[in-house]
Every structure is written in structure tokens, then in C-alpha cells.
Amino acid sequence: MHSSSLAQLTQARRFCVAPMIDFSDRHYRYMARLASQQACLFTEMITTGAILNGNQDYLLGYSPQEHPLILQLGGSIPEELAQCSAIGSELGYDEINLNVGCPSDKVQQHKIGACLMAEPTLVRECLQAMAAASPTPVTIKHRIGLDDDDSYDTLSKFVDQVQGEHCQVFYVHARNAILQGLSPKQNRQIPPLQYDKVYRLKQDFPHLQIIINGGIETIDQCQAHLQKVDGVMLGRAAYHDSALLLDVDQRIYEAQATATRQSVVTGYLAYMAERNALGTSWHHMSKHLMGLFHGLPGARNMRRHLSENIHTPNASLAVIEDALSLVDY
Numbered sequence: 001m002h003s004s005s006l007a008q009l010t011q012a013r014r015f016c017v018a019p020m021i022d023f024s025d026r027h028y029r030y031m032a033r034l035a036s037q038q039a040c041l042f043t044e045m046i047t048t049g050a051i052l053n054g055n056q057d058y059l060l061g062y063s064p065q066e067h068p069l070i071l072q073l074g075g076s077i078p079e080e081l082a083q084c085s086a087i088g089s090e091l092g093y094d095e096i097n098l099n100v101g102c103p104s105d106k107v108q109q110h111k112i113g114a115c116l117m118a119e120p121t122l123v124r125e126c127l128q129a130m131a132a133a134s135p136t137p138v139t140i141k142h143r144i145g146l147d148d149d150d151s152y153d154t155l156s157k158f159v160d161q162v163q164g165e166h167c168q169v170f171y172v173h174a175r176n177a178i179l180q181g182l183s184p185k186q187n188r189q190i191p192p193l194q195y196d197k198v199y200r201l202k203q204d205f206p207h208l209q210i211i212i213n214g215g216i217e218t219i220d221q222c223q224a225h226l227q228k229v230d231g232v233m234l235g236r237a238a239y240h241d242s243a244l245l246l247d248v249d250q251r252i253y254e255a256q257a258t259a260t261r262q263s264v265v266t267g268y269l270a271y272m273a274e275r276n277a278l279g280t281s282w283h284h285m286s287k288h289l290m291g292l293f294h295g296l297p298g299a300r301n302m303r304r305h306l307s308e309n310i311h312t313p314n315a316s317l318a319v320i321e322d323a324l325s326l327v328d329y
Helices: 006-012 026-035 048-053 056-060 078-090 105-109 113-118 120-133 152-162 195-204 219-225 236-240 242-253 261-277 282-293 299-309 317-324
Strands: 015-017 040-047 069-074 095-100 138-146 169-177 209-213 231-234
Touching: 015 242, 026 040, 026 242, 026 261, 026 282, 040 048, 040 056, 048 056, 048 069, 048 078, 056 078, 069 078, 078 095, 078 120, 095 113, 095 120, 113 120, 113 138, 113 169, 120 138, 120 152, 138 152, 152 195, 169 195, 195 209, 219 231, 219 242, 231 236, 236 242, 236 282, 242 261, 242 282, 261 282, 261 317, 282 299, 282 317, 299 317
Parallel strands: 015 040, 015 231, 040 069, 069 095, 095 138, 138 169, 169 209, 209 231
Antiparallel strands: none
8 A cells, every 4th residue: 555645745736637537547647657756646537336336456456656646536425435435545546536527417417526516515525424434635626616606705615615624635627617508628618717716715725735727738837826826737738748747847846857758658668568468458558658749740640650550450569669760759
């Protein structure tokens, strides 16, 4: 069992890679860790139903190198969340996070994600049950509001009702969640970003750790936000332009930066060979390499070569190496 000390975790949360469904699987996280030794990594959101009824090894398995690693749960039944928190804690996750931000229709039907912002009492009960079941820190990720209610009072009341000894860390996506009429993708783009509300939360709740999320794309922007809040969280930018992770250790943590594109590629190819021997398909892992070469000469040719050749029955590491030879890096 692994667990970071609270002080280490507090420091690690200065830069977090967001939970992203279909993106932040264990393979991407392994590659991200090769690029940054320090960043906090999140699993995809995993529902309590999937964990309690599904293949836990497959859903919750990870490589020890991924620490500090946070398990994000989707659910709204306190007993089930407690069971899953205990499982996550037993498996050595460094933190268990409750998703109160996902706006997808599918999750609303099961009372998961952003719709829970309308029920702060239930959210508090969920977090208390999770904390009681597990010695691992319990945290929350949420939006700044729901639908057309974007008053700061509603947001601050929500945080005030939910916080307590059981939950002291809030990851805040600085957009409202629009539950009707917008897709999850549109929900990441259309509701306006309101960073000032997240800054104000930090002023009003100085004892809480507040991490800001939404629309952050560069390390310069991260550094600006870190003047006002405790941490930053990047999602799509850290995936589609993952080379930016190479600058994180030095610029965010003032630690020695050792990783290069070359070292990440070398380490990740070795990892892929190991995982493939255990039955993971090449295409499932190789897709995560794309973002590392975002904007470089030859990146498009590399993508084309991979997409044309990696799905064939005789795909191999050689296909990936041939594709990489097309990029100038």
C-alpha cells in the first residue's frame, strides 16, 4: 500500500492532470508520469456501480510509478461511495475524489456528477461516508454553478455546506454546468469561464485548498493562477499537447527537470512492450503518444502512419517506431 504524506500531497496538487473519460487511462498516466515526476494524476471517473459489479483489476489497476495518483468516483449513494473509497484506499490510491462536475445526460440519469450541486446535503453525506470508510484524503471536484444560476452566493453556500473535516480540498471548474441542451464537449467550451469566482472562494475559505480548472492551456497561465489559488488542473491541454508536461517540474515545482521527449518515448516504448506481452493492444496505448508531438514537423505523417497500420493483426512495436521516425523531435 502506498500513501503520500499530507504535506507531499498538498504540494503535489499545485499541478494536476484532470480526470478525462477515454483519455486518462493507466497508459496515458504512465506516459504523463515519464514527462513529470511531480504532477498529480487522476483516473478517469469510475462509477461506483462499475467498481462494485465489474472487473476491479481492470478498472482500478495502475503502475506504482503513477503516484501521486487520485481515484475519481462517480456516484450519489453514500454506502456505495464508502465501499468504493475503502477499496481505493486498500489499493493504495493517494486520494479519493467525488465527481460533482460532469454534465453528461448519461450520468444525470444515475444522479452522478454536476446535478448533485443542487443537493449539497446529499453531497456532504456522501463525502462524510467516504471519509469514514477510508483513511485516504477525500476531495471534491465541482462546477461554479448550475444552468443559469451563476450567483457567487449559491456557489459559496454550496462550498460552505459541503466542507468540513471530511473534505478540505476543492477542485473547481470555473464554468457553470448546463444540464439541458449542451453536450459534455459544449459544456467545456460554451459556458463562460469565471476565474474570479474561484479566486474569491480562496479568499473566503482560506483554510481550504482550492484548485482551479477550466480553459488553462499554458504553463504561463498556470503560474498566473497560482498567485491566487493553491493549484491548477489541466485537462485537454495536458492530453493534446502533452509535451507541456516536460516543463512542469521545473516551472511549477522548481524541481530539477530531467525528462525530454526522447526519454519519454524511450520509457513509454519499453512500457508498451511489457503491457502488450500481457495482452494490451498496441493501438490502445499508442494513441497517447500523439500529443507529445503536437505542432512538430512530421506529426501529421506520424498520426497517419499509426492510424493506417496500428489496427492490423500484425501490428507491432516496429509500426510505432516507423511512425516516430517520421517526426522531427
